Amino acid sequence: xxPQRIEVDYRFPVGSDAEKQAQILAVGQTAGSWDARFRxxxxxxxxxxxxxxxxxxxxxxxxxxxxxxxxxxxxGGIGSLLTMIxxxxxxxxxxxVVGLRLPEDYGVRGRYGMAGIRARLGVSDRPLFMAIxxxxxxxxxxxxxGILAEVALAGLDIIKDDEILPNLAGAPTRERWRACAPILxxxxxxxxxxxxxxxxxxxxxxxxxxxxxQLVAEGANALLLNVLAYGYPxxxxxxxxxxxAVPIFAHPALAGAFSAAPEHGLSYALTLGTLMTHAGADxxxxxxxxxxxxxxxxxxxxxRDALRARGVAAVPSAGVQPGILPQIxxxxxxxxxxxxxxxxxxxxxxxxxxxxxxFEAWERYRAQESFSLEELPEGPLHAAIDKWGxxxx
Amino acid sequence: xxPQRIEVDYRFPVGSDAEKQAQILAVGQTAGSWDARFRxxxxxxxxxxxxxxxxxxxxxxxxxxxxxxxxxxxxGGIGSLLTMIxxxxxxxxxxxVVGLRLPEDYGVRGRYGMAGIRARLGVSDRPLFMAIxxxxxxxxxxxxxGILAEVALAGLDIIKDDEILPNLAGAPTRERWRACAPILxxxxxxxxxxxxxxxxxxxxxxxxxxxxxQLVAEGANALLLNVLAYGYPxxxxxxxxxxxAVPIFAHPALAGAFSAAPEHGLSYALTLGTLMTHAGADxxxxxxxxxxxxxxxxxxxxxRDALRARGVAAVPSAGVQPGILPQIxxxxxxxxxxxxxxxxxxxxxxxxxxxxxxFEAWERYRAQESFSLEELPEGPLHAAIDKWGxxxx
Numbered sequence: 001x002x003p004q005r006i007e008v009d010y011r012f013p014v015g016s017d018a019e020k021q022a023q024i025l026a027v028g029q030t031a032g033s034w035d036a037r038f039r040x041x042x043x044x045x046x047x048x049x050x051x052x053x054x055x056x057x058x059x060x061x062x063x064x065x066x067x068x069x070x071x072x073x074x075x076g077g078i079g080s081l082l083t084m085i086x087x088x089x090x091x092x093x094x095x096x097v098v099g100l101r102l103p104e105d106y107g108v109r110g111r112y113g114m115a116g117i118r119a120r121l122g123v124s125d126r127p128l129f130m131a132i133x134x135x136x137x138x139x140x141x142x143x144x145x146g147i148l149a150e151v152a153l154a155g156l157d158i159i160k161d162d163e164i165l166p167n168l169a170g171a172p173t174r175e176r177w178r179a180c181a182p183i184l185x186x187x188x189x190x191x192x193x194x195x196x197x198x199x200x201x202x203x204x205x206x207x208x209x210x211x212x213x214q215l216v217a218e219g220a221n222a223l224l225l226n227v228l229a230y231g232y233p234x235x236x237x238x239x240x241x242x243x244x245a246v247p248i249f250a251h252p253a254l255a256g257a258f259s260a261a262p263e264h265g266l267s268y269a270l271t272l273g274t275l276m277t278h279a280g281a282d283x284x285x286x287x288x289x290x291x292x293x294x295x296x297x298x299x300x301x302x303x304r305d306a307l308r309a310r311g312v313a314a315v316p317s318a319g320v321q322p323g324i325l326p327q328i329x330x331x332x333x334x335x336x337x338x339x340x341x342x343x344x345x346x347x348x349x350x351x352x353x354x355x356x357x358x359f360e361a362w363e364r365y366r367a368q369e370s371f372s373l374e375e376l377p378e379g380p381l382h383a384a385i386d387k388w389g390x391x392x393x
Numbered sequence: 394x395x396p397q398r399i400e401v402d403y404r405f406p407v408g409s410d411a412e413k414q415a416q417i418l419a420v421g422q423t424a425g426s427w428d429a430r431f432r433x434x435x436x437x438x439x440x441x442x443x444x445x446x447x448x449x450x451x452x453x454x455x456x457x458x459x460x461x462x463x464x465x466x467x468x469g470g471i472g473s474l475l476t477m478i479x480x481x482x483x484x485x486x487x488x489x490v491v492g493l494r495l496p497e498d499y500g501v502r503g504r505y506g507m508a509g510i511r512a513r514l515g516v517s518d519r520p521l522f523m524a525i526x527x528x529x530x531x532x533x534x535x536x537x538x539g540i541l542a543e544v545a546l547a548g549l550d551i552i553k554d555d556e557i558l559p560n561l562a563g564a565p566t567r568e569r570w571r572a573c574a575p576i577l578x579x580x581x582x583x584x585x586x587x588x589x590x591x592x593x594x595x596x597x598x599x600x601x602x603x604x605x606x607q608l609v610a611e612g613a614n615a616l617l618l619n620v621l622a623y624g625y626p627x628x629x630x631x632x633x634x635x636x637x638a639v640p641i642f643a644h645p646a647l648a649g650a651f652s653a654a655p656e657h658g659l660s661y662a663l664t665l666g667t668l669m670t671h672a673g674a675d676x677x678x679x680x681x682x683x684x685x686x687x688x689x690x691x692x693x694x695x696x697r698d699a700l701r702a703r704g705v706a707a708v709p710s711a712g713v714q715p716g717i718l719p720q721i722x723x724x725x726x727x728x729x730x731x732x733x734x735x736x737x738x739x740x741x742x743x744x745x746x747x748x749x750x751x752f753e754a755w756e757r758y759r760a761q762e763s764f765s766l767e768e769l770p771e772g773p774l775h776a777a778i779d780k781w782g783x784x785x786x
Contacts, residue, residue, distance in 0.1 A: 029557065034528045035739065038536075045531035072563060073530055080559035080595050082622040083646045087556060090649025091680045092687055092711075108597070135427045137466055138438035143431075163480060164422065166473035170465060202473050204501075204629035205598040229475040231624020236597035253476045256483025261654030287484045294485055318485075346428065 001101055005068040008085045009099030013263050018055050018063035021093055026050035026067050029084055048073055076107060078232035078279050097266040100274050107278030108239045112247040113311035114335060121157055122193045128157040128337040129358045131344040136162030141179035147351060148180050152187035154355035158196045160224050163251040166202030173199060174214060181219050198224040198249040205234050213243045222247045228254035232279040239280020250281040268299045273306025283313035285339060291319020315339045322357035322381055323390035326365050348387055353380040394494055398461040401478045402492030406656050411448050411456035414486055419443035419460050422477055441466055469500060471625035471672050490659040493667050500671030501632045505640040506704035507728060514550055515586045521550040521730040522751045524737040529555030534572035540744060541573050545580035547748035551589045553617050556644040559595030567607060574612050591617040591642040598627050606636045615640045621647035625672040632673020643674040661692045666699025676706035678732060684712020708732045715750035715774055716783035719758050741780055746773040
């Protein structure tokens with residue numbers, strides 16, 4: 001691939017005039033046409049035009065076109081990229097953006113990624129275990145600290161706010177962080193390793209950046225951003241800010257509004273995969289097919305592969321509980337962050353047991369021992385599988 | 394409507410279990426469920442739950458549900474709002490958000506709107522005429538200044554960058570502004586009224602805000618933002634910044650990725666209408682049905698009405714040229730900004746004549762004179778209609 005170009009694949013519905021649509025994209029989304037007055041600038045203008053590289057018919061009869069756009073048309077960010085590849089066209093044409101190949105150094109690279117998060121935690125030899133504060137709304141800062149204390153001493157690696165919890169007058173984010181900070185310190189003292197708490201960011205772009213700086217200045221060691229609801233350029237700004245040198249977890253909220261439609265928008269592999277890796281995410285949460293969400297397994301593996309191709313941590317979420325750890329590791333290997341919401345917080349013996357059940361599951365998996373209820377000793381894993389099953393019905 | 398609530402309408406496809414989906418939205422997108430450990434917080438938790446207000450079947454067999462969400466769940470911004478009303482749900486459920494009723498004072502209100510833009514320009518009695526720099530890419534700062542000089546003295550009200558032109562190393566935004574600033578000054582001296590130049594913003598969220606401040610400090614009198622590509626919170630930050638006290642024009646690029654699909658995403662009336670008016674836009678561009686874009690007229694009028702309900706300037710775009718001025722004024726009245734790209738820049742006698750043709754069209758329209766080619770005197774309007782027609786074939 002020419003390093004001075006960006007390649008984009010568009011899929012058009014059955015019966016589309018792909019040749020014509022591809023030309024509209026290559027010309028209409030770039031320099032357009034010009035008349036005699038600008039003849040003296042012909043060379044420069046032409047250098048900004050896109051080029052149709054290929055048009056093919058897919059097996060299902062849909063059409064697919066690949067367009068090469070000059071790198072010189074964009075500023076290195078996702079905002080100008082999205083505007084170029086799909087901006088005005090999205091309002092009129094029916095197409096889905098299904099492929100995107102950017103130069104390796106395009107955009108912002110996360111400062112940590114999976115390797116950096118592992119280094120930060122001092123855990124190299126197993127999947128990482130992550131929990132979510134629940135209930136999402138209505139708890140006090142002290143309630144959060146109480147929950148955190150339970151899971152922290154059980155050995156949890158990462159916890160995050162629920163994504164729907166913003167900075168509320170009735171539950172200020174910094175107050176929550178301050179209540180939780182001593183718990184994290186105590187945990188490090190006790191277990192000799194950190195627990196990352198990804199604090200949810202909110203506000204307008206300026207407030208959000210300020211909040212992130214304040215949190216990090218007060219010791220916060222990870223952040224959470226609803227990237228689709230706030231914009232990739234907000235993520236880029238966080239990931240480029242020297243005052244915010246902590247891992248950034250990207251949440252997929254709202255991604256379906258861009259990616260769920262069959263013939264419109266951009267595919268999940270782009271919104272939650274490729275674009276995230278060029279906008280500075282260190283870890284990306286995305287729907288797994290283990291839960292009740294009807295998320296296609298093929299989309300999930302495409303996201304995973306896009307993240308891993310650039311060292312970003314893959315965090316499959318939904319339906320994650322200790323009983324299906326073998327299934328997840330079969331899909332992912334151990335280079336994965338297992339993100340459990342109810343799968344930890346709603347454990348029948350409490351959140352700490354929820355964490356312990358994951359560790360127990362990991363040990364049994366390594367020892368190649370059975371996950372069937374009858375063969376499990378009493379304890380956290382037994383109680384978890386008794387409640388949620390082991391994925392084999 | 395209860396001022397402490399946000400009402401949202403969701404449309405589900407034919408055959409959906411709307412009751413079930415509505416419950417998932419009302420509960421799963423708010424406090425969720427909780428167990429005995431949090432009984433002592435029952436009252437607070439319950440106050441964060443959504444409520445299903447209504448479920449009905451539409452004429453086409455699709456289902457529609459209205460959910461009320463507590464205002465206490467969000468922080469007053471669009472980021473937390475979108476995360477709540479559609480965040481996680483968008484990844485699993487099939488629904489389109491088709492209605493949104495926010496408290497009057499929710500979010501950020503544009504400081505200018507249509508009235509403020511009129512006041513800034515000193516034009517109260519006619520539609521405003523707006524042009525777009527073309528070609529979009531490949532011109533030097535001096536080229537821009539040259540184009541601007543032509544249209545400025547012809548009396549144009551507003552001009553904007555093409556939305557695909559970001560801050561490029563080869564064409565820096567501030568350099569372009571500096572080349573154009575003297576032309577705007579000369580125009581004010583000569584005609585006694587301002588021409589607004591909406592300069593396109595780009596970069597990561599932080600860079601973009603800094604660029605906006607620098608431009609305004611150097612005299613820029615309007616800004617352009619691709620709101621969907623950069624995020625509503627970026628618009629909110631601009632509109633809340635005391636250093637950026639100029640009208641902000643919102644461009645619709647990428648809105649189709651959210652709004653074009655029939656059964657997914659959010660309707661155009663929300664993405665380009667309601668949400669823009671609560672995020673601080675002063676003027677919003679959106680596709681008109683006058684051009685080749687196959688944009689539904691019903692969507693266009695829903696956007697227009699949402700904008701006008703909060704005093705935001707409506708800027709229908711696409712296919713706008715002098716010959717269809719009567720048609721546009723029939724649809725809009727004169728409280729409108731007519732945004733012409735090629736309709737000014739590609740006028741056969743040059744851009745200045747393109748502007749003059751609009752003024753000529755306005756005068757003829759007021760005098761109720763014919764727009765048929767045979768009855769027009771030679772001049773800019775005649776040349777325009779000879780090239781583009783008068784909308785009557």
